[in-house]
Amino acid sequence: MTRRGLPVGPPPAELLDLSIEPPVEESPFLRPRRRTRVRSRRHGHATFALLALQILAVAVLAVAGAWTAWQRVFASDRLRVQKLEVQGSHFLSEGEVRELLGAAVGERILSLDIEGLKARLRASPWVADATVSRTLPDTLRVEIRERVPLALAELDRLYLMDENGGLIDIYGPRTGAFDLPIVRGLLGVAEESRRDRARRAGALLADLGDLAGEISEVYVESSGDLRVVLRGPGEVLLFGDPPYRQRLLTFLSLRRELAEKAPGAAHFDLRFRGRIFAKRPQAPSPSEPGVPPFLPAAEPAKAEPLRAAGFSRPAAAPAAAPAAIPEPAADRVATAPGPRAAAPGPPARTSEDIH
Numbered sequence: 001m002t003r004r005g006l007p008v009g010p011p012p013a014e015l016l017d018l019s020i021e022p023p024v025e026e027s028p029f030l031r032p033r034r035r036t037r038v039r040s041r042r043h044g045h046a047t048f049a050l051l052a053l054q055i056l057a058v059a060v061l062a063v064a065g066a067w068t069a070w071q072r073v074f075a076s077d078r079l080r081v082q083k084l085e086v087q088g089s090h091f092l093s094e095g096e097v098r099e100l101l102g103a104a105v106g107e108r109i110l111s112l113d114i115e116g117l118k119a120r121l122r123a124s125p126w127v128a129d130a131t132v133s134r135t136l137p138d139t140l141r142v143e144i145r146e147r148v149p150l151a152l153a154e155l156d157r158l159y160l161m162d163e164n165g166g167l168i169d170i171y172g173p174r175t176g177a178f179d180l181p182i183v184r185g186l187l188g189v190a191e192e193s194r195r196d197r198a199r200r201a202g203a204l205l206a207d208l209g210d211l212a213g214e215i216s217e218v219y220v221e222s223s224g225d226l227r228v229v230l231r232g233p234g235e236v237l238l239f240g241d242p243p244y245r246q247r248l249l250t251f252l253s254l255r256r257e258l259a260e261k262a263p264g265a266a267h268f269d270l271r272f273r274g275r276i277f278a279k280r281p282q283a284p285s286p287s288e289p290g291v292p293p294f295l296p297a298a299e300p301a302k303a304e305p306l307r308a309a310g311f312s313r314p315a316a317a318p319a320a321a322p323a324a325i326p327e328p329a330a331d332r333v334a335t336a337p338g339p340r341a342a343a344p345g346p347p348a349r350t351s352e353d354i355h
Contacts, residue, residue: 081105081112082138089144092126097142100124109134125168149175150205150212151183153198158182163206165198181205181212185220193222200224207244214248225271233266240271251276 084105086097098105100121104112114132121130121144129145147168149160158171161183169175183201186194197220204226205212217229226239237251247270251258254276258265262278269277 078137079109080138081107081109081134081140083140085139085141087141087143088146090146092124092144092146097121097144100127101140101142104140109136109138109140112140125166149178149180150202151218152178152180153186154182154184155186161198161202163202165195165200165202181215182217183220184217185222189222200226203242204228204239204244207242208248209245211245211248214252235265236267238267238269238271 081104084094084098084101086094089097092100100123101117102120104117112134114134117132118130121127121132121142126146127144128147131143133141135141147162147166149168150163151161152171153159153161153167155167160168160171160175160178160180162168171178183198186197189197201218201220204218205215208215214230215228216231216234219227219229221227224240226244228237228239229235230237237248239247251268251270258268258276258278262280265278265280267279
């Protein structure tokens, strides 16, 4: 059977099939037996330069856009300091804090020198430490830890003094509301000695805590001992090393009993553990009429500055003489001559010193 001259169907049996090309085995993955190497197209220097310029242009545009946006935000009036929040300030007013901060209020909040503001606040003698932080968009927060005055240091003038012996401010009309004990014995000594004496007095008052209200004066001796004049009756107590609070509590608990055992005694030595030494007053000698009474603080007559400032001393006690006192239930109270001579401690003192 033929179609348009071409045979259709299987060839006749009498014809012999002769292959013109040898048979080719077909690969199961349809991959060519020979690999064709593709040569990469070489780019010239002009192509790399063009690519680098395109990247640089994009980077410049990005930086310029960011800088423009930052400038707009930076110059915004909404990001200027309008509010000042002050915490921890008791003596310093908000106006004084503003003055210490300078022109911070109204400045751009993002450009403030926080460390510089802290340094300006700490330069105030009233500020022990300060922290400054900003709260967007317009608030500056200031937290102050003030120095607490514990006493009035008697120097060329009266100064407020903290527990570390540091001078805070001059005692005057602005600070007249402070009712504090006076620390004496700081005049006429070297700077290092003055600081050490002031630190000892500050440590005593800090240890006493609320009992410091019982103190009128603290005199620091060159030996480091502390002579304390109490308010009211004006007893003079001699302290050595701490603990001060417990020894003062012991004395106050025995105050009435000591007054009964040694009537008129005004000097008590609390430097020895478990013992109290007392001295009774002695009648003035008739051979010395008109002798001024002995000052309880036992120091050179420097009362004029205190009188000028409006301070008054406790009532002066006459010269004291040692007297034996029976031992109370809580502590042993001994006379100054006997047991004190045998006890270790400072050398014997005259009748004008505290025992």
